[in-house]
Amino acid sequence: MTLPAPADRIQKIPRYFFDIINEEIRIMQKQGIDIFRLDIGNPDLPPPDFVVDALENAARNPRNHGYSGYRGTAAFRQAVARYYQRRFGVELNPDTQILPLIGSKEGIVNFCFAYLDKGDVALVPDIGYPAYAAGVSLAGAESHWLPMRAETGFLPDFSKIPADVLQRAKLVWTNYPNNPTGATVGLDFYGHALELCAANNMILCADNPYVDITYDDYVAPSPLQLPGAAEYTVEFMSFSKTFNMAGWRLGAAVGSAEALDRLLQVKSNVDSGHFAAIYEAGVVAIDNISDEWLKERNAIYQRRRDKIMAVLPEIGLSAETPRASLYIWAQAQEMDGNQYVQEALHKAHVSLAPGGAYGPGGEPYVRISVSVPDTRLEVALEQLKSWYRNR
Ligand SMILES: Cc1ncc(COP(=O)(O)O)c(C=O)c1O
Numbered sequence: 586m587t588l589p590a591p592a593d594r595i596q597k598i599p600r601y602f603f604d605i606i607n608e609e610i611r612i613m614q615k616q617g618i619d620i621f622r623l624d625i626g627n628p629d630l631p632p633p634d635f636v637v638d639a640l641e642n643a644a645r646n647p648r649n650h651g652y653s654g655y656r657g658t659a660a661f662r663q664a665v666a667r668y669y670q671r672r673f674g675v676e677l678n679p680d681t682q683i684l685p686l687i688g689s690k691e692g693i694v695n696f697c698f699a700y701l702d703k704g705d706v707a708l709v710p711d712i713g714y715p716a717y718a719a720g721v722s723l724a725g726a727e728s729h730w731l732p733m734r735a736e737t738g739f740l741p742d743f744s745k746i747p748a749d750v751l752q753r754a755k756l757v758w759t760n761y762p763n764n765p766t767g768a769t770v771g772l773d774f775y776g777h778a779l780e781l782c783a784a785n786n787m788i789l790c791a792d793n794p795y796v797d798i799t800y801d802d803y804v805a806p807s808p809l810q811l812p813g814a815a816e817y818t819v820e821f822m823s824f825s826k827t828f829n830m831a832g833w834r835l836g837a838a839v840g841s842a843e844a845l846d847r848l849l850q851v852k853s854n855v856d857s858g859h860f861a862a863i864y865e866a867g868v869v870a871i872d873n874i875s876d877e878w879l880k881e882r883n884a885i886y887q888r889r890r891d892k893i894m895a896v897l898p899e900i901g902l903s904a905e906t907p908r909a910s911l912y913i914w915a916q917a918q919e920m921d922g923n924q925y926v927q928e929a930l931h932k933a934h935v936s937l938a939p940g941g942a943y944g945p946g947g948e949p950y951v952r953i954s955v956s957v958p959d960t961r962l963e964v965a966l967e968q969l970k971s972w973y974r975n976r
Contacts, residue, residue: 597722598722598723599715601715602715602938606938618934619934621957621962623954623957624954625956626764626826626910626911626954628826628830628956629957630882632828632830633870633873633878636830639866640863640866643861643865644862648861649861650861652857652858654858656684656685657685657837659679660864660865660868661685661865662683662837664868664871665677665685665871666678666679666682667872668822669807669809672807673806673809677839677840681845682842683839683845684839684848684852686821686823686835687835687859688836689823689825691856692821692848693790694716695848695855696720696819696844697721697723697724697756698723699844699848700755700788701721701724701725702724704753705726705727705753705755706728706750706753706754707721707728707729707755707757707758708728708731708741708754708756709721709729709730709758710731710758710944711731712946713733713760714760714792715942715943727753729750731746733763735905738768739766740774752785754785756788757782757787757788759774759790760792760793762907762909763910764910764912765912765940767909769799772811775810778808779811779814779818783817787817788841789808790821791807791808791821792820792821793821793822794823794825794827795826795910795911798826798883798909798910799909800909801908803909814840815840816841817841817844818841819848820838820839820840821838821839822836822837823835823836824836828870828874833863834863835859835867885959888959889959890906892966893962893966897915901917902915902917904916912953912955913955914952915950916949917949917950921941921949922939922940922947922948922950922951923948925939926938929969929972933971933973934968935969938951
């Protein structure tokens with residue numbers, strides 16, 4: 586018996602890079618090889634104990650085991666509103682301007698379903714997080730690539746977008762602090778992006794999971810800080826990196842009430858919300874994780890960042906020091922990023938992410954993550970040095 590052919594849309598998206606690499610690594614691990622994972626941005630440190638305790642307590646409450654509603658709990662939405670007030674000075678209506686997500690990746694893809702049809706265009710960064718282009722393709726629409734290159738600080742040049750593209754474009758995706766380049770912006774960047782949106786009837790989709798992973802006194806902004814921005818902005822916030830809660834799959838879409846209502850229309854037909862205990866513990870995280878905790882956690886990442894930066898010349902890589910995010914975006918000097926990643930994996934047993942996984946513009950690069958324990962990071966860097974010296 587043969588199965589029917591899969592949907593055409595499946596041909597339009599690649600297999601997810603980390604699914605492929607996980608499989609390759611699993612096979613190597615089965616052969617007894619210890620692989621050092623500097624590829625994925627997966628926080629190695631836990632959230633504070635009191636957040637885990639809150640989850641445990643909430644899980645023991647029998648009332649928390651039913652469906653929790655399509656808009657999450659009011660308490661959770663109110664907590665996200667308090668976070669925006671405290672962190673950005675932004676007032677949001679928790680009932681209409683905040684919608685919980687099962688991780689921001691889910692919201693990114695479902696938002697494309699809410700707004701894009703065949704013939705529509707979304708402006709998508711090349712180099713960027715792969716879910717934007719995947720969401721656009723799954724919705725049957727077209728991505729217009731915005732080149733992000735070192736010469737422009739990995740920022741898009743909005744003035745180069747052809748008029749006919751702007752006419753069909755409905756969404757523009759931004760992501761600062763950026764994965765994978767580590768690029769950062771000031772509020773003025775969002776001012777330009779919002780002018781573009783206002784002039785062309787587009788929604789600014791600001792993906793902002795690294796907003797609280799910053800170094801060297803840099804403070805990352807939210808576009809919602811600009812007056813009137815909430816009318817045509819949807820920001821995707823996430824607990825994954827801010828609070829070391831990536832596996833909890835918790836985030837929120839925040840901003841335009843009208844756009845969130847469209848997103849809810851998709852989501853309420855696709856998912857049935859989160860486990861209520863996760864929302865409850867999420868409230869505890871937002872209200873009780875202190876700025877000091879965030880600073881100490883970021884200092885750990887910053888120390889690792891500096892360790893990696895110091896070694897780059899010895900391993901054939903060069904990079905600007907990032908002021909934020911979990912990544913060092915390094916250009917390979919003597920080969921392309923993919924070859925570098927393959928050799929590093931098989932000869933040094935260190936896994937890195939190839940830049941090409943983030944768009945064609947990323948091919949000369951590799952991405953190195955700081956979310957790996959210090960002791961393992963030190964061994965991984967030694968193994969890279971020894972491989973590179975002896976090749
Ligand atoms: C730029 C960017 N956006 C979104 C996500 C997804 O985060 P979440 O865990 O909230 O789905 C990631 C995860 O790595 C990311 O790097």
